[in-house]
Amino acid sequence: MLELATTLRTWAAEGRRVAVATLVAVDGSAPRAVGAALAVDDTGRVAGSISGGCVEADLVAECERVLAGGPACMCRYGVGDWLEPGLMCGGTIDVLISDVAVLDEPAWHQVERAAAGLDATLALGADGRPCTDPVVTLTVRRPRRLVVVGAVEFGVALCALAARAGFAVTVVDHRETFAAKERFPDATAVVVERAARWIAARNWSDDDAICVLGHDLAHDTPAILAALRGGAGYVGAMGSRTTHERRVEALAALGATTDELACLRSPIGLDLGGSAPEHTAVAIVAEILAVRHGATGLPLSRVPGPIHR
Incomplete structure (x- = not known):
């Protein structure tokens, strides 16, 4: 989520609702690391990437479901078969789908810090809300x-x-x-x-x-x-x-x-x-x-x- 902080800030300033798919766990080989994110707004715009193309279409659909009022969820993708989305590289990934609207003010402050090029940390639970017992802790550092x-x-x-x-x-x-x-x-x-x-x-x-x-x-x-x-x-x-x-x-x-x-x-x-x-x-x-x-x-x-x- 934090890697898309600039986009999230821009879309929020436009008054758009946004759902984000955040990579929270990787087992084996995968195209991207924990923290990778894909965002979808309520006009259908898409930003970011989770897998380099393997499961993006399914993730967009999941984000649209959340934007339509559905609950946050965790999706797991493995190798799959020809009838279902899956990874080509043989690994397994867990992706959290959540609505950005559930972030409280301190959490959004971390998004603003990341968008400004500053160090930022965000701990999210399985419902996408900030918590002290997170399923993922996202961290970005100032640009090198x-x-x-x-x-x-x-x-x-x-x-x-x-x-x-x-x-x-x-x-x-x-x-x-x-x-x-x-x-x-x-x-x-x-x-x-x-x-x-x-x-x-x-x-x-x-x-x-x-x-x-x-x-x-x-x-x-x-x-x-x-x-x-x-x-x-x-x-x-x-x-x-x-x-x-x-x-x-x-x-x-x-x-x-x-x-x-x-x-x-x-x-x-x-x-x-x-x-x-x-x-x-x-x-x-x-x-x-x-x-x-x-x-x-x-x-x-x-x-x-x-x-x-």
């Missing part, structure tokens, strides 16, 4: 931060893709001519400042990523060192292997330790073969996600075990 250092064309592509992937993107460049919001419409913020100073003045966490895309050692090297020492979970720098070697020498001259240098991901991104800005953006975001989830970055066909951890 991704900083693009260098207002270059590769940064434009990275900003657009990362924003679609759920990151709050900030572009930082000391050159006012290039660091213009019009060039980066998908960015949460565009900052005109020396990147090293801006990075050093902020707190960073394992969820944050900093990508240095410039080609100016004088500005990029201090920014990389500030990022390595700031605690961001991912620090990458774009450039050739020759550029990387020069950067390592420059970083060492500034006092970077061996452990700090080992945390620098350069050349940046996974080996996907493309060189266009858009292809490079895919390679960078893919590496960031692999690092965050502790994944290998290998083709799934070469990785044993479940697809979804």
Whole structure:
């Protein structure tokens, strides 16, 4: 439910009644994780997804039943047969169907927090109401931060893709001519400042990523060192292997330790073969996600075990 908070807030502001299907349990392999949601309003609009298409039609019908006055219910979907909706991937899921109208004011406040990009938690019972003995506890966190250092064309592509992937993107460049919001419409913020100073003045966490895309050692090297020492979970720098070697020498001259240098991901991104800005953006975001989830970055066909951890 919380993953559709922005849509729920918009539809509520329009005066629409809304039913939501929320994935509350997964056994085995399933397309999506607990918390995935599908919403239907009283005009027939649909938003979100539970299974990637396997059971959506049935869930829409269940939501319409609730909107017509029916009670909240729990639906279970397994493999099924050709006469009934079911999952193709072999797992089993439990989905709670409920009317958003049953949420009380504190619960709706959590929806508003999620819609505003803030941390939010919502505990729901089998009737869809908030309770202390829930069948599911939904949690969302603020969007992960991704900083693009260098207002270059590769940064434009990275900003657009990362924003679609759920990151709050900030572009930082000391050159006012290039660091213009019009060039980066998908960015949460565009900052005109020396990147090293801006990075050093902020707190960073394992969820944050900093990508240095410039080609100016004088500005990029201090920014990389500030990022390595700031605690961001991912620090990458774009450039050739020759550029990387020069950067390592420059970083060492500034006092970077061996452990700090080992945390620098350069050349940046996974080996996907493309060189266009858009292809490079895919390679960078893919590496960031692999690092965050502790994944290998290998083709799934070469990785044993479940697809979804």
